Amino acid sequence: MSQSSVEELLGELIAFDTTSHRSNLPLIDFIEEYLARHGVASKRILDDTGEKANLYATIGPAERAGVMLSGHTDTVPVTGQSWSFEPFQLTAEGERLYGRGSADMKGFLASVLAAVPAMVKADLAVPIHLAFSHDEEVGCLGVRNLLADLAQQPVRPAACLVGEPTSMRLATTHKGKLAVRLHLRGKACHSGMAPEGVNAIHVAARLISWVEEKAVQKAAEGPFDERFAIPHTTLQVGVIQGGTALNIVPQDCHLDLEIRNVPEDDPEALLGELMGLAANLEAQMQKGHAEAGIRLERLSDYPGLSMADDDALVEFILALLDDQTRERIGFGTEGGLFQDELGIPALVCGPGSMAQGHQPDEFVTREQIASCEAFLARLITVLEGPEARRRLARGALSIDESA
Template sequence: MSLSQTLAPRALSLLDTLVGFDTTSRLSNLALIEWVEAYLDDHGVAHRRVPNADGTKSNLIATVGPSIPGGVVLSGHTDVVPVDGQAWSSDPFKVTLREGRLYGRGTCDMKGFLALALAAVPDLVAADPKKPVHLALSYDEEIGCLGAPDMIRVIANELPLPALVVVGEPTNMEAVRGHKGISTFRVTVTGHEAHSSQTQLGASAVMAAVKLMAYLSDLADQLEREADPASPFTPKHATLTIGVVNGGTAGNILARECAFLFDLRCQGGLDPDQILAGFYARVAETDAALKARFAHAGVTIERRSNTPPLNPEEGGVAEAFARRLAGDNGPARVVAFAAEAGQFQGAGFSTVICGPGSIDQAHQPDEFVEVSQMERGAAFMARLVDWARSGE
């Protein structure tokens, strides 16, 4: 039996365990981190945490092999998106096998990759590797890659310098050389409550917010019209979407507050702040108008994240490495979603994205990864073990 044939069922078992931890971004990921630490301890693998400011969440870095430069980083996030309001056919926090698909929250995005990386640990240890393999597990990727920067600083400044990084986001086990960046914002409008028949006595935060959202909707349409036909991305243009809106207390009360979240996703070469310059001006105008009527009223805008794009690296070491391990001879590829790959690249690392599953299944009810994708991922990890053993 080949190494990949023994590694694959181990990964499927680990995937069931990892999915069983509800690591929705609004919750702590520490229970999962503690379980992974115990697993690594069982195999004699050194590890360290890189926690957030209040210690409620943590990144985890582990190294299998010698403490020397030239290793490979396998990076993936531990958090998942919510299942609230989604119509699941089975328990989202238990892996369910149906017709060659493994259903569960995070099976695709991206605990499948984490399961494969952890499944390779016993074989890496047994291989007496000549080159190290570093595992990098982050938190809060789904809300703007918030945890990865601190982890990347530790890797860059305190580990023997790795040669490259593989980020295991779902790409059907094909090498991806570029992704868009993402900037996320929260806009909060504060008005003044009054009876809805007495508009002269109050200011509706909802009405003001609607106008700001209308501006963003028009801007999104403009970005689509101005798409570069030569762009390799799908869609080709920068995208702007409003994802959450909350405001008001009753239909007959002028709303005191309305808040909304939006994100802007740009390919390399585009400046999010330049694109949003007109919106910033509109926010300032609205803020001044509200404050002129009620001193406590106004508008605030908070940038929640600013994740850089991954720019294609011609002749990149990471892409060539991933292609060799994945058996990938296909065309150059980019993706519209964002990941910590751009952050690793910004820290000076050659970086590629390659992991099991399709982004088409991510964030959906009945999210799944195909068993065949996990088998391809197991073959990738088996070749990684061979590479580490040889130290080429």
């Protein structure tokens, strides 16, 4: 591997506008062709529209479970952001490499792809699996098809490393998330006859008050998990839309809210409490208009991630990193899904910082890319040759005696 090859690949990846509302197939085509040039077969798992795809590949003995390197191909939009550089073109200035997705998380994808020739050349006793998903930025949606496909395979990975930006520190824990939209339907009328209508915004305000009160309660009473900077579950309303004119009682309103829960808390129970209130409010609304109501739409959800600091996988990955810090991150990843849905233990570590992710003039530093390269080189070394089974048996993975 060389830093220039990573930067070249990063430039290629950034040039694909893979904002979540767009197809990622041109980028998938590029990666497929790149892997094929190095003799690596890959499998494309399409979504229901056929316009987006996950990609999965195994390098090394396919009959054995190995280490999966996982990352998403989509990015957040640049709309409304003020960039100093062309967002879909890699710009190098000093130690910084600018471009949409450079930190979140095409820097990791480029590093992994640059390591593919070394993976192919190595005598891997334990395989390396590559998993690239779509639509992570809109609620970890795209990876669900990949999970379903892996569930049907005779061999699935023994461990997963999600390369989200953590400044190359190992993240063992993150909160879960549940996001929903509540649609409120009231009855419109002239505001001069307001008591004859059913004001959807007023009812929404009651629900918003509950969210705020519950957030305050969680901050005061927990449950608490001191591994997080904010050690309790948080709730918030992020979007509210309703009404058409000041002199019309609003018939429609919707609000988007999220719950980010610590592992000790149950977001479904909280949602159940909220919907209990909604049912009571709906009954009151229907006294004024039989067709009034409140409808729930689930937007996205993913489980939290929680690995013990002394877990063998944690110790195995830490031994390959320059920085021995264990992180607890405030953003979600696909790691919890791999762990919950398939029983694959997962950790998070990748180049760059989420402080730059989603921001104008997003960047990753060359130092971070170099650190990721060094990690991947060590991973390849520890997975190759006759010593791999003994090393891994003392570390993280369960390798059978035929290795």
